[in-house]
Amino acid sequence: MDAKLKETILNPIFKGNPITVLVLGICSSLAVTVTLKGALVMALSVIAVCGISSLILSLLRNTIPGRVRIIVQLVVVAMMVILVDQILKSFEATYAIDKQLSVYIGLIITNCIVMGRIEAFALGNKPWPSFLDGVANGAGYGMILIIVAFFRELLGSGTLFGVDILGRLGYVTNNLVILPPFALILLGCIVWVQRSIQKDLQEK
Amino acid sequence: MNTNNNLYTVIYTAIIVAVVAAILAFVSQSLKSKQQANEKADTISQMMTASGFGTKADFQKMGNAAVLQKYADEIEKAYTVNVQGDKVADLPLDKVYSPSELKKQNYNIKGSAEPELPVFVFKNGITVVPVYGAGLWGPIWCYIAFEIGQDGTAVIKGAYFDHESETAGLGSRIKDDPAFQAKFQGEIPNFGSENVFAIVKGGSPKNVEGMEIIDNQIDAITGATMTSQGLDAAIDTWLGAYSNHFLKFSAEEE
Numbered sequence: 001m002d003a004k005l006k007e008t009i010l011n012p013i014f015k016g017n018p019i020t021v022l023v024l025g026i027c028s029s030l031a032v033t034v035t036l037k038g039a040l041v042m043a044l045s046v047i048a049v050c051g052i053s054s055l056i057l058s059l060l061r062n063t064i065p066g067r068v069r070i071i072v073q074l075v076v077v078a079m080m081v082i083l084v085d086q087i088l089k090s091f092e093a094t095y096a097i098d099k100q101l102s103v104y105i106g107l108i109i110t111n112c113i114v115m116g117r118i119e120a121f122a123l124g125n126k127p128w129p130s131f132l133d134g135v136a137n138g139a140g141y142g143m144i145l146i147i148v149a150f151f152r153e154l155l156g157s158g159t160l161f162g163v164d165i166l167g168r169l170g171y172v173t174n175n176l177v178i179l180p181p182f183a184l185i186l187l188g189c190i191v192w193v194q195r196s197i198q199k200d201l202q203e204k
Numbered sequence: 205m206n207t208n209n210n211l212y213t214v215i216y217t218a219i220i221v222a223v224v225a226a227i228l229a230f231v232s233q234s235l236k237s238k239q240q241a242n243e244k245a246d247t248i249s250q251m252m253t254a255s256g257f258g259t260k261a262d263f264q265k266m267g268n269a270a271v272l273q274k275y276a277d278e279i280e281k282a283y284t285v286n287v288q289g290d291k292v293a294d295l296p297l298d299k300v301y302s303p304s305e306l307k308k309q310n311y312n313i314k315g316s317a318e319p320e321l322p323v324f325v326f327k328n329g330i331t332v333v334p335v336y337g338a339g340l341w342g343p344i345w346c347y348i349a350f351e352i353g354q355d356g357t358a359v360i361k362g363a364y365f366d367h368e369s370e371t372a373g374l375g376s377r378i379k380d381d382p383a384f385q386a387k388f389q390g391e392i393p394n395f396g397s398e399n400v401f402a403i404v405k406g407g408s409p410k411n412v413e414g415m416e417i418i419d420n421q422i423d424a425i426t427g428a429t430m431t432s433q434g435l436d437a438a439i440d441t442w443l444g445a446y447s448n449h450f451l452k453f454s455a456e457e458e
Contacts, residue, residue: 031372065213072220079224086231090238095246096264103369180373 008133012140015198019144020191024112029145030183032104036161039149041088041097043142045105047135049080050114054122054134056080061123073118074109081109113137148186152177240302241268247300248275254364255330255349259382272298280327284320287313289448292320303368306336306345313445321445330361333446337438340375340430342368344438348388356454358395363388365435375431384425392419395447403436405429 018024025046032042056076057064064072085105088098098105108114117137122130153159156177158166167173176182195201206212249263249271257278263271275298282295301309301322312319324332331352336345346365350358363385365378377384393401400420407421424432443450 063207063216065207065209065216067208068213068217071217075220075224079228082228083231086235086239089242090235092242092245092268095242099246104372 005129008129009136012137013143017140018113018137019141020194021201024116025141028104028107028111029148030180032101033145033149033152033183034178036149036153038097038100039145041094042101043145045084046108046141047138048084049108050117050138051131051135053077053080053114054118055127055131057118058122058125058127058130073115077114078109081106113141144190147190148183151186152183243302244300245271250364250366251324251332251347254347254362255326255332256362278326280325282324284322285449286318286320287445287448289452295322301334303343303345306334310336313441319445335438335442337434337441339367339370339434341370344434352453356456357392358450358453360388360391370431375428377425377428378431378435387422391422393443394420395450400443401439403432
């Protein structure tokens with residue numbers, strides 16, 4: 001794999017992470033991180049929407065009229081979001097999760113990462129790198145979601161993926177962790193850790 | 205090719221929109237039956253959760269087929285009643301009401317036509333009725349299960365709420381907070397009166413010394429005033445429409 005493609009994949013996951021560095025898409029990362037299962041489904045949904053929308057729009061990039069390009073992007077992203085929602089509703093295993101995530105699946109369309117990557121990358125690059133860029137950005141977002149959800153479910157409910165972990169040790173669940181503000185506190189801690197490792201991200 | 209030409213732009217957007225619409229319509233049609241099966245099992249598990257056959261999580265673990273089987277084992281009869289409390293027709297035992305069917309009956313109660321309200325009776329005597337109304341952002345609905353006492357008084361056995369798009373963490377607590385649903389247990393709606401049931405701020409908490417216990421009143425949800433008010437109105441409207449049906453139980457005993 002050439003260096004440029006590698007950079008396309010790795011950059012969004014660490015150095016240019018959409019949540020911790022670009023601070024995009026944090027509203028849904030606060031809302032859907034109460035349980036790991038919800039965060040995982042949300043992460044996979046965003047990866048699918050981001051990757052496939054980038055691929056489609058990259059294939060169409062030379063035909064899209066410049067004046068309506070945002071509208072065309074919106075139509076394609078909306079289609080992908082509806083498809084993901086419809087598919088989640090169709091399977092027994094994911095129906096309950098889809099209900100739990102309720103409006104947030106539909107709100108992927110407003111997630112700045114999706115449109116941001118299409119506008120910044122997919123419209124100017126070939127389909128394969130665009131697809132990888134979309135997937136990598138979705139994964140960068142999903143990774144933070146899962147880290148936040150891990151701590152929130154463990155400390156808030158004493159469980160992981162619904163399996164009792166801390167409860168049997170006599171842990172008393174903490175309601176503050178379940179509430180949205182704690183996601184913000186955790187997110188702050190993750191940003192702190194990341195910036196103390198990658199010193200070049202620190203603003204002087 | 206000049207992609208900025210007006211004609212090109214118009215034709216291009218028209219084609220894109222038509223293609224996307226066709227894809228979505230096709231997918232929606234092909235997945236519809238699966239989605240309806242999921243929705244039906246979900247509705248049944250809501251009714252059974254309200255009736256105390258298990259928790260919602262239990263039913264989720266069981267899977268659709270087992271939920272339908274358990275329902276078929278437990279249900280005794282299902283029928284519709286009018287506002288006078290008279291039976292209109294029998295319902296097939298596997299019939300459940302989707303939110304859109306409840307919505308239609310909601311319009312009927314409010315006067316557009318004669319309502320035909322469903323009543324589901326389990327073999328252990330528990331009677332379940334639906335409630336439908338408007339929350340803050342979208343529809344809310346619930347199933348309320350009653351135990352009919354010796355003297356014909358209908359006491360709430362349990363309730364399960366659902367919603368389309370209430371705010372997560374606030375209005376959505378009607379569905380997600382078992383403590384809120386537990387507040388309904390043991391309440392006795394005042395059928396036949398103007399105020400059948402009330403969900404109000406600071407309303408009759410149980411187990412608080414010095415507070416008067418009011419049988420048809422519970423405390424609303426903090427931070428979800430509009431959802432609580434919507435739920436209050438919905439319950440008043442629907443249980444009001446069922447009043448004559450429930451009053452018949454006590455009349456029969458006298």
